[in-house]
Amino acid sequence: MKTNHTILFKDSSDMSELQSNSIDLMITSPPYPMIEMWDSLFASLNDDVKQALDEEDGRSAFNLMHEVLDKVWGEVARVLKFGGIACINIGDATRKIGKNFQLYPNHVKVSNSFQNNGFIVLPSILWRKPTNSPNKFLGSGMLPPNAYVTLEHEHILIFRKGDIKRKLPTKSENRYNSAFFWEERNKWFTDVWEDIKGVSQKIYKNNQNKTRQRSAAFPLELPYRLINMFSLIEDTILDPFWGTGTTSLAAMISTRNSIGYEINSGFMNLFRTKLGKLKQLNIDINNNRLDQHVDFITSYKKRLKEVKYTAAHYKFHVITKQEIDFLLYVINNYTEKKNKFILDHQKFEYESKVKTD
Numbered sequence: 001m002k003t004n005h006t007i008l009f010k011d012s013s014d015m016s017e018l019q020s021n022s023i024d025l026m027i028t029s030p031p032y033p034m035i036e037m038w039d040s041l042f043a044s045l046n047d048d049v050k051q052a053l054d055e056e057d058g059r060s061a062f063n064l065m066h067e068v069l070d071k072v073w074g075e076v077a078r079v080l081k082f083g084g085i086a087c088i089n090i091g092d093a094t095r096k097i098g099k100n101f102q103l104y105p106n107h108v109k110v111s112n113s114f115q116n117n118g119f120i121v122l123p124s125i126l127w128r129k130p131t132n133s134p135n136k137f138l139g140s141g142m143l144p145p146n147a148y149v150t151l152e153h154e155h156i157l158i159f160r161k162g163d164i165k166r167k168l169p170t171k172s173e174n175r176y177n178s179a180f181f182w183e184e185r186n187k188w189f190t191d192v193w194e195d196i197k198g199v200s201q202k203i204y205k206n207n208q209n210k211t212r213q214r215s216a217a218f219p220l221e222l223p224y225r226l227i228n229m230f231s232l233i234e235d236t237i238l239d240p241f242w243g244t245g246t247t248s249l250a251a252m253i254s255t256r257n258s259i260g261y262e263i264n265s266g267f268m269n270l271f272r273t274k275l276g277k278l279k280q281l282n283i284d285i286n287n288n289r290l291d292q293h294v295d296f297i298t299s300y301k302k303r304l305k306e307v308k309y310t311a312a313h314y315k316f317h318v319i320t321k322q323e324i325d326f327l328l329y330v331i332n333n334y335t336e337k338k339n340k341f342i343l344d345h346q347k348f349e350y351e352s353k354v355k356t357d
């Protein structure tokens, strides 16, 4: 099986290379409005942003930054297929502008924008990164009433284009091969994720202009889970704020196609380095997923529960009929031509470390 991955280094407010209704799933994390590290980027895309910040007009700056993002959301609405899902990881911002400290609720703005573009709002996920920083309440004091709550979560907003679910052929092989396990369903489809750590925001060298920058990347596990929750093998996944390409890497190890838009080409070498190690990571992730399943089934059986179904492609049991055709692939090799990658995948063979039966 082959998949294609294309990266376009340009502003995603114009995705005219993509046909309308051509994308199956969109996963992204945009620059967060009112987080200082993105001020200059928003100012470069709209002159009025700098003026609003200089005038300490936080409310206008917030609205103007979302107008910049809205242009991209408009394009996402055009290119996504009807019934296709859009997942947006976004954090709210807290900031003191002039004398006023306040919350800028980015997730509310993004949600309104998607609704205005004809999307249906689906239940969303709170991503609470595990942290045990002793300094998190620093400066909040012990006296009421003017201490502030510490923000320790981000949102993963989920929308569907239009009010009709995606139509699929009744016997779609890819759909059955794309099944997730029963116990994964129970973990992934809960509304609070507390088991995914954030990515350390290391400083990377930008090869083009020799400056240094932070990546603001999300962890691979995040798009990997969302891709497996909301798309099928061979689907096409779009990330209009591609960054270091985490969404494409997750698409590659999930045997999906991907398209990324990014205005800063400075992370391309970092992406190539990660791609060079992706085959081994793919093997590790697959093994880990299947080992966890075998462990789960073993302890499930120990609790004297009957397991009726056997996987068709692997030597283990599954809880439900829908999981029977579960199938993983692994990257075999890849070629690159001008920011386009073609990957060859083969069926993943699994030897369980635990004796099954």
Ligand SMILES: C[S@@+](CC[C@H](N)C(=O)[O-])C[C@H]1O[C@@H](n2cnc3c(N)ncnc32)[C@H](O)[C@@H]1O
Pocket: 010, 011, 012, 013, 028, 029, 030, 031, 032, 041, 072, 215, 216, 217, 218, 219, 240, 241, 242, 243, 244, 245, 246, 247, 261, 262, 263, 264
């Ligand atoms: C939060 S980062 C995305 C990080 C990414 N999820 C990852 O794991 O590396 C947002 C990215 O969007 C890019 N960006 C911002 N505005 C853009 C636009 N209009 N078109 C394309 N890329 C844009 C920024 O350069 C930045 O790399």
